[in-house]
Amino acid sequence: MGLRINQNIAAQNAYRNLSVTDNQMSKSLEKLSSGFRINRAADDAAGLSISEGLRAQVGGLKVAVRNAQDAISVVQTAEGALNEVTSMLQRMRDLAVQASNASLDADAKNAAQKEFAQLGEEIDRIGSTTAFGKSKLLDGSFGTTQELVGTKTTDPMPTSVSFDVTHLGDNATALVPPISISASVAADATAQDLAAAINTSLSTALKAAGHQGNELQISASVASDGTGVTWTASGSKEFTMANGIADLDIASATPSGASANPTSGDFQIGANSGEKLGVVISKMSTDSLGISTNSLSTTAGASAAITALDSALKTVSDQRADLGAFQNRFEHTINNLNVSVENLSASESRIRDTDMAQEMVSFTRSQILTQAGTAMLSQANQASQNVLSLLR
Structure with a gap:
């Protein structure tokens, strides 16, 4: 009896060890076939949590790389259009x-005026139609979350302006000290000439105060009967002017009202919320650039047009420089994102992926133990048969 019990225990031990070894070999086969060390939460609960977080970061960063590449395409599209605008402005200046x-003579000036006007119309067309997908790029809406406008009509047109911007921002905090603007033109200058002079002075003052310089702009349009000029102050941020144009109280109260179809210029360049980079593109038209398309009919008008075109060329060149700087920044962002993807992927791999060499050693060990366990179980069963042979 004692002999049979001992042999049954030996067979059970052999079976138990064989079962454990077979389970280990199955796990090794799963890891080797999938390539993952963690195939389910039970394999490594903490490691699974960490690796899933890293995987989410890597996925987000890869999408951010594509976003930054799209941003470069947007910037290149806008800059390419402005390159042609620059060429036309150079021709208009000539x-x-x-x-x-x-x-x-009059006929020659008339011929020059016709080409001058056509070039101006083409600048307006490019400004209104240049788009990336359905997003307009040069109409002043790209990157402007709200368009705040104030207007005032004057008759006759003033030749000098002065005003203080006492508030510029998203709350009621006053500017201390206020931004002071002054500009003047000759008596025979056009309203657009004065608007261009104002914007040049305004941009300089805004940049000196730590702004980008394009948050607030002045434009002018002359009535069809020539009796009055409508001045428009527009910007992407709230603004308040203390005196207005020529003390005529334009937008003396903070304007309100949002544009109908604002376009966000924020690009998501990170895997987490709030990691964005904003691009603002100013409006590019003859009005916003301060160019009168009917200024070559007189010698004085042509002389004033040279000054206005110099200002317009500077405005367009500054915008192109900004776009070029944005493109360089996005390219560096892409490089940084790619490095982050590489490093985070390596970190996630060390946690989640199978060490093929180590797992192959474990699998081979389990194979050997399975073969040995099968042989030993067979021997244990054979020993029981030997006991039965004593009863014959």
Whole structure:
């Protein structure tokens, strides 16, 4: 009896060890076939939690890389259009210089004026139609979350302006000290010439105060009958002017009202909420650039047009420089994101992926133990048969 019991225990031990070894070999096969050390939470609960967090970061960063690449495409599209605008402004300036010469007769000036006007219309067309997908880029809406506007009509047109911007921002905090603006033009200058002079002074003052310089702009439009000029102050932030244009109280109260279709210029360049980079593109049109398309009919008008075009060229060049700087920044952002993806992927791999060499050693060990366990179980069963042979 004691002999049979001992042999049954030996067989049970052999079976138990064989079962454990077979389970280990199954796990090794799963890890080797999937390539993952963690195939379910039970394999490593803490490691699974960490690796899933890293995996989410890696996925977000890869999408952020594509977002930054799209941002570069947007910037390149806008800058490419402005390159052509620059060429047209250069040609318009050449025409203005030519028309300023007293040797030109009326027919020659008329011919120059026709080309000048056509170029101006093309600048307006490019400004209103240049788009990336359905997002307009050069109409002043890109990157502007709200368009705040104040207007005032004057008759006759003033030749000098002065005003203080006492508030510029998203709350009621006053500017201390206020931003002071002054500009003047010759008596025969156009309203657009004065608007261009104002914007040049305004941009300089805004940048000196720590702003980008394009948060607030002035434009002018002349009535069809020539009796009055409507001045428009518009910006992407709330603003308040203390005196207004030529003390005429334009937008003396904070304007209100949002544009109908604002376009966000924020690009998500990170895996987490709030990791964005904003791009603002100013409006590019003859009005916003302070160019009168009918200024070559007189020698004085042509001379004034040269000054206005110099200002317009500077405005467009500054915007192109900003876009170029944004493109360089996005390229560096992409490089940084790719490095982060590489490092985080390596970290996630060390936690979650199978060490193939180590797991192959474990699998081979389990194979050997399975073969040995099977042989030993067979021997244990054979021993029981030997006991039965004593009864024969």
